[in-house]
Amino acid sequence: MSDTSPDDFRSAARATAELVCDYLDAVPERPVWQPMDPAERTALLAAPLPAEGRPLAELLEVIGTRVMPAPMGNGHPRFFGWVNSAPAPAGILATLAAAAMNPSSAGGDHADVHLERAVVRWIAELVGFPHSPGGGILTSGTSMATVLCLAAARNRAARLAGYDLREQGLSCLPPLVGYTTAETHSCVRKAVELLGLGSRNLRTVATDPAGRLDLDALRAAVAEDRTAGRLPFLVVASAGTVGTGAVDPFEPIADLCADEQLWLHVDGAYGAFGALDPAIAHRYAGMDRADSLALDPHKWLGVPVDCGCALVRHTEELRGTFSLVPSYLRDESAGELGWFSEYGMEQTRPFRSLKVWATIAHRGRAGIAADIARCTALARRLGELVEADEQLELLAPVETSIVAFRYRPEAADEQLADRVNRELPVAVQLRGRAFVTGALHQGREMLRACLLNAATTEDDLAVLLDEVRLAGAELTGRPFGPRAESGGPEAARNPDGDINRQVTGDS
Numbered sequence: 335m336s337d338t339s340p341d342d343f344r345s346a347a348r349a350t351a352e353l354v355c356d357y358l359d360a361v362p363e364r365p366v367w368q369p370m371d372p373a374e375r376t377a378l379l380a381a382p383l384p385a386e387g388r389p390l391a392e393l394l395e396v397i398g399t400r401v402m403p404a405p406m407g408n409g410h411p412r413f414f415g416w417v418n419s420a421p422a423p424a425g426i427l428a429t430l431a432a433a434a435m436n437p438s439s440a441g442g443d444h445a446d447v448h449l450e451r452a453v454v455r456w457i458a459e460l461v462g463f464p465h466s467p468g469g470g471i472l473t474s475g476t477s478m479a480t481v482l483c484l485a486a487a488r489n490r491a492a493r494l495a496g497y498d499l500r501e502q503g504l505s506c507l508p509p510l511v512g513y514t515t516a517e518t519h520s521c522v523r524k525a526v527e528l529l530g531l532g533s534r535n536l537r538t539v540a541t542d543p544a545g546r547l548d549l550d551a552l553r554a555a556v557a558e559d560r561t562a563g564r565l566p567f568l569v570v571a572s573a574g575t576v577g578t579g580a581v582d583p584f585e586p587i588a589d590l591c592a593d594e595q596l597w598l599h600v601d602g603a604y605g606a607f608g609a610l611d612p613a614i615a616h617r618y619a620g621m622d623r624a625d626s627l628a629l630d631p632h633k634w635l636g637v638p639v640d641c642g643c644a645l646v647r648h649t650e651e652l653r654g655t656f657s658l659v660p661s662y663l664r665d666e667s668a669g670e671l672g673w674f675s676e677y678g679m680e681q682t683r684p685f686r687s688l689k690v691w692a693t694i695a696h697r698g699r700a701g702i703a704a705d706i707a708r709c710t711a712l713a714r715r716l717g718e719l720v721e722a723d724e725q726l727e728l729l730a731p732v733e734t735s736i737v738a739f740r741y742r743p744e745a746a747d748e749q750l751a752d753r754v755n756r757e758l759p760v761a762v763q764l765r766g767r768a769f770v771t772g773a774l775h776q777g778r779e780m781l782r783a784c785l786l787n788a789a790t791t792e793d794d795l796a797v798l799l800d801e802v803r804l805a806g807a808e809l810t811g812r813p814f815g816p817r818a819e820s821g822g823p824e825a826a827r828n829p830d831g832d833i834n835r836q837v838t839g840d841s
């Protein structure tokens with residue numbers, strides 16, 4: 335702020351507030367998404383390093399005219415892509431206040447640290463997970479939370495086998511084997527690879543037709559690995575898969591994990607907060623028996639990105655995995671629970687808890703539960719609309735708030751259907767009235783609509799399906815081939831069209 339007078343800052347801050355409000359007011363009237371104008375894109379990409387500074391007012395002008403006109407599209411009530419929510423209003427404001435304070439939430443006696451302890455407890459309470467002080471930490475997202483939880487699982491497995499993995503490393507152990515399904519999010523495999531366990535030691539257990547882990551298959555796989563001298567240590571179950579929103583049967587999985595001394599990790603990134611909806615709460619029975627739960631306040635809660643959370647049943651599993659306090663960090667004021675940096679990888683840590691606090695405090699438990707129930711009800715409604723439409727096909731039961739479906743071209747030709755559904759998401763996106771993404775489900779191309787925005791209406795659902803039918807008809811009426819030859823709108827307007835495609839399993 336050295337060259338900025340307090341008055342300049344105050345007036346720029348007021349202008350920022352106006353800019354943000356104008357932007358948010360206009361969102362519902364805009365196309366959900368549109369490709370960037372090539373010149374605008376290049377202007378951002380090729381921006382030269384400024385040799386001299388510019389006044390705040392000029393920067394705001396650039397933000398308002400060059401940046402904010404090209405949003406991703408989440409925030410619009412007809413954005414149904416991946417798992418990206420609209421920002422909660424209270425979270426937007428808290429983000430600015432947190433930046434003004436700019437602490438490092440690593441430890442010590444300042445508000446941000448105590449607030450993080452509190453909101454981690456709130457998050458656990460919201461989803462019904464047992465909590466003792468220190469039993470969790472905010473992270474950049476579930477990918478990082480998964481690394482933390484699986485590292486703790488790995489260390490416990492070594493300890494049970496009589497080794498200290500932190501000191502001895504992995505080579506002292508037989509192969510540690512984990513169990514997932516084909517629906518498990520890719521961040522689990524990335525964590526397993528990063529932790530040196532090897533993806534070949536990650537089993538893909540069969541699922542039932544709804545995409546839920548098959549318990550008999552799990553039991554058989556564990557027995558086979560034990561017989562072969564390997565060391566089963568981990569089961570990853572999903573509280574809402576990214577493809578279809580399926581919830582694994584936690585109760586019997588937890589029984590098996592207890593019998594076999596396996597760490598049960600639940601990936602609740604997208605769906606854990608679904609437990610707040612009385613209509614589907616029964617699906618989550620047994621989630622509270624997990625050893626760890628990773629979830630994302632930056633998804634269904636609408637906390638502005640980034641904010642994930644790792645929760646563990648036993649505080650010492652996390653602290654025992656990551657605690658390392660060099661002398662320059664000794665600090666009595668950190669209190670009994672010590673530093674947050676003892677519970678994860680980050681040392682300097684952002685003030686994430688204020689936006690979580692604000693988001694939850696603004697709506698309260700009841701408001702959040704109502705928003706979530708609205709999304710699941712809309713998703714079930716969308717499922718009904720799909721089922722009632724002979725041009726469309728529902729691919730999985732609607733368990734949470736993701737609807738997995740497919741466009742049916744007139745000719746009953748599976749290959750044609752796959753090609754059309756593969757191209758449909760981008761075709762719909764380019765039309766600008768709705769945004770949906772695709773994925774592979776049990777080998778078939780599909781569309782998946784994820785409902786996270788309580789401002790979405792039934793009319794918006796109708797628009798989405800209209801757009802899918804229109805784009806589907808357009809796609810089936812034209813020859814297929816390389817985009818450059820067909821000269822479709824994507825080729826002309828969106829040379830980077832691939833960035834809009836979902837790679838299966840990611841969000």
Ligand SMILES: *Cc1c(COP(=O)(O)O)cnc(C)c1O
Nearest residue numbers: 417475476477519576603604841
């Ligand atoms: C989004 C998501 C993840 C990854 O979480 P990030 O916050 O993106 O790191 C993992 N699992 C599921 C089911 C998800 O939806």
